[in-house]
Amino acid sequence: xxxxxxxxxxxxxxxxxxxTINCTYTATGYPSLFWYVQYPGEGLQxxxxxxxxxxxxxxxxxxxxxxxxxxxxxLEKGSVQVSDSAVYFCAPINDYKLSFGAGTTVTVxx
Amino acid sequence: xxxxxxxPRYKVAKRGQDVALRCDPISGHVSLFWYxxxxxxxxxxxxxxxxxxQLDKSGLPSDRFFAERPEGSVSTLKIQRTQQEDSAVYLCAxxxxxxxxxxxxxxxxxxxxx
Numbered sequence: 001x002x003x004x005x006x007x008x009x010x011x012x013x014x015x016x017x018x019x020t021i022n023c024t025y026t027a028t029g030y031p032s033l034f035w036y037v038q039y040p041g042e043g044l045q046x047x048x049x050x051x052x053x054x055x056x057x058x059x060x061x062x063x064x065x066x067x068x069x070x071x072x073x074x075l076e077k078g079s080v081q082v083s084d085s086a087v088y089f090c091a092p093i094n095d096y097k098l099s100f101g102a103g104t105t106v107t108v109x110x
Numbered sequence: 111x112x113x114x115x116x117x118p119r120y121k122v123a124k125r126g127q128d129v130a131l132r133c134d135p136i137s138g139h140v141s142l143f144w145y146x147x148x149x150x151x152x153x154x155x156x157x158x159x160x161x162x163x164q165l166d167k168s169g170l171p172s173d174r175f176f177a178e179r180p181e182g183s184v185s186t187l188k189i190q191r192t193q194q195e196d197s198a199v200y201l202c203a204x205x206x207x208x209x210x211x212x213x214x215x216x217x218x219x220x221x222x223x224x
Contacts, residue, residue, distance in 0.1 A: 004152075034212050043114075043201065043217040044153070089152050093212070096141065097166070100152030 002027040002094050006101035013080055013108050021075040021104045023064075023090035031092035033057075033066055033073040038087045038103070047075075047088070080108045112136075114216035116202050122222045123192045131187045131219045133202030142185050143213060144177055145201040153201055159185060192223045 007022040025033070035047040035057070048057035053068035062077045073090055085108045091098040115134040123129050135142050141160055145153035146169075155169040161182035170177070174193075179185040189196055199220045205213035 032212075036212075036215075044203075044215040046212045046214070049212055091152075096143070096158055097155050098145075098153070098213075100154070102150075102152050 002092050002099040004090050004101035006090050006104050010105040015110050016079045019077045019080045021088055024072045025092045027092045031094055034091045035064055035075050036089045082108045082110050084108050114202055114204055114214050116216040116219050120220050125223055126191050128190045131200050133185045135204030139204035139206050141205045143203045144187050147199040194223050197223045
């Protein structure tokens with residue numbers, strides 16, 4: 001089945017710092033790729049997605065580009081805020097089944 | 111409703127007790143999914159419904175786990191004779207049709223077996 005390797009956390013940053021969370025995947029075919037975010041005490045929310053090679057997903061200042069040649073979907077944000085503190089999950093989808101990584105905990109300090 | 115609603119939000123069960131977890135998907139969403147999220151881990155797939163049909167139950171960890179969606183809307187995940195290893199957050203999600211655009215998750219039910 002599909003699998004995901006995510007950058008291990010926790011990651012602690014200062015406000016306005018640059019954030020990168022690495023994600024590589026193994027999958028059959030060319031799956032759509034997602035980043036989900038889980039804020040403290042809340043459920044998973046879809047952050048962004050990309051459905052084919054070289055697509056760039058973006059939302060709330062976050063970006064990720066679908067790199068077929070390196071099977072990667074790294075998440076980036078140029079200037080983080082305290083409100084970005086959360087757990088971030090990378091996940092390819094195979095038909096209907098999402099395969100989540102272990103998640104990366106990000107803490108942003110003021 | 112506006113989002114996926116799950117109840118109860120928290121459940122404490124004694125080992126050996128049966129539990130039932132409810133999921134109310136977004137109105138009109140055909141597909142419904144259950145995932146299990148152990149502490150500090152990513153969610154893992156349990157089962158998938160399309161309307162009332164359970165098309166995939168390959169992720170259910172044992173025959174103590176049972177899910178149903180009899181009228182194609184509300185779904186119930188039942189766990190019989192709960193064990194400590196069943197302690198986790200159980201997440202329900204729904205999508206309108208195919209899941210290629212991702213799906214919407216509920217806030218989950220945190221089950222603690224003591």
